[in-house]
Amino acid sequence: MQRVCFVLQVKPERLAEYKERHRSVWPGMQEALRETGWHNYSLFLRNDGLLVGYLETENFEQARSAMAAREVNARWQREMAEFFVRPENLLPDQAMAPLEEIFHV
Secondary structure (H helix, E strand, O other): OEEEEEEEEEOHHHHHHHHHHHOOOOHHHHHHHHHOOOEEEEEEEOOOOEEEEEEEEOOHHHHHHHHHOOHHHHHHHHHHHHHEOOHHHOOHHHOOOOOOOOOOO
């Protein structure tokens, strides 16, 4: 199982609404994540907007591609896009660049 961690930047003025949206993630979105191999997926948010994501999956690129093919994900990404500082105008799921794991127990 591959452990994946990534960081994104939420706009500070959108933090409250971003947190509220994640209190009620659409059931179809949650189902799609599970079906495409996103396990133990968690998001952590610092008060300056630093968002840290963590998940476990057999193959991150395959899991990400499978999600990209889901209509529910396309809708979610469009709705979430304006919450983020977006390098090169990428949608949030396209901007997820896995960090190098340097230690694990």
